[in-house]
Amino acid sequence: MIKGRNKLKAGDAEGALADFRAAHAIMHVPTTGLDLARAQVALGQLVEASATAFEIMALPVARREPAAFAEARAAASELSTALEARIPSLRLRVLGAPEERIVARVDGEPVPREALGQPRKLNPGPHEIVVEASGFVTERREITLKDAETAPVEVEVVLAPVRSSAVSVKTPSPAAPSRDERAPVPAWAWVAGGAGLAGLAASVAFAVDHAAARAKIERDCPGSMCDPREYDVERMQALRARWNWSLGLSVTLGVAGVAGVGAAMGGVVLRPQAKNERSALVPLLGPAVRGVAWTGVF
Structure with missing residues (x-):
């Protein structure tokens, strides 16, 4: 706990969180829980800090327990009240698909169908929403929540295009004539x-x-x-x-x-031209001419 408090004062909230988790796992008393909740708040993990504060308040009171434990419970109660006002909420509604087909996830965690449309407590910051439904196109949304914000988000899914299973036979189109179908270079x-x-x-x-x-x-x-x-x-x-x-x-x-x-x-x-249909050998016969001539396009 002492190492964690020193790290938290120095601005190393991540290191402090690790130390406080270890201390709370060993002792599991109000004082270790309070330090853990404070480190979670420092990292913006307001939902987790609220859960830790409730855990502290729910710990049984032991006979002749130290006064520090009672003070930690009181501090946890004050922290819980403050966090309740700060934690933002997401109210997700899905339109366009029957409810029984909908599978919604927030940051990878599934949202029960019965909870759709109800406020969902989340930490401040960016979040990813993915909505899937059988036969519909998957929709994704990126939102950023602020402290004490309640953000309504509506996601409308649309039917996926139907793919025909019929086999289509394509007739090959005639090849376009080459612009330079010429004989090889001699x-x-x-x-x-x-x-x-x-x-x-x-x-x-x-x-x-x-x-x-x-x-x-x-x-x-x-x-x-x-x-x-x-x-x-x-x-x-x-x-x-x-x-x-x-x-x-x-x-x-x-x-x-x-x-x-x-x-x-x-x-x-x-x-x-290699494929010149107009090319031909023409015989030349006459009183003064005998031979052949080749006619075509050059």
Whole structure:
């Protein structure tokens, strides 16, 4: 009890409650019960504190009991009167369903059907109301009660939608035609595209090499005159040849690469419709023409 009182003074109501419960379980006298009730009040457990106060007042008076016990009974009576004015009430009514089907719960505790509509004592603070009824939609409510408040709450339940047990057969709807039902990309387009990309990559590489050769000539051979001490005829010819073939290959491969990529794009974009009913092979026969023509949509 001493430990609990020190904790309560320090603001540790939870710790004090645990100590007072232990002391009251051991002694079960008015003084231990009064401390327990005061800790419950400090935690907002007004309903529990009221029950503890009634328990204290109901304890039998022993012969020659200490004066502290009588003082605790008197204090418990005053506390009970004060709590009676503070404890809020909930008045729950359920509409829309027969009473025999209703199952109502407040904070998980069932409410007897006979008690529906009657005030129900609860602690101040938030509470959850759940109302169920066979064949009806479950309803939930969140309310917050204040001290001395009597809160009327009406919960109306509605019938649950009926689910048909009949088996319905759905006829598949015709698939919407694809906007791009085209033939696969031809193999030559893939080959042309790959070759074109390779050509462009090689063109970039030779362009870099040409730039390096040009920078070397401008640095070592200004005005096309190389220092004979460092460049003999063969080295000069090799450097100029590098200049020429790197430039030529860069341009040639670049043009070929662009052509290959363009051809591949044409093969992708202009490939025929895969399911074109208007496509047909038309024979061409005439005095000056012999052959066939393919007609369709590209």
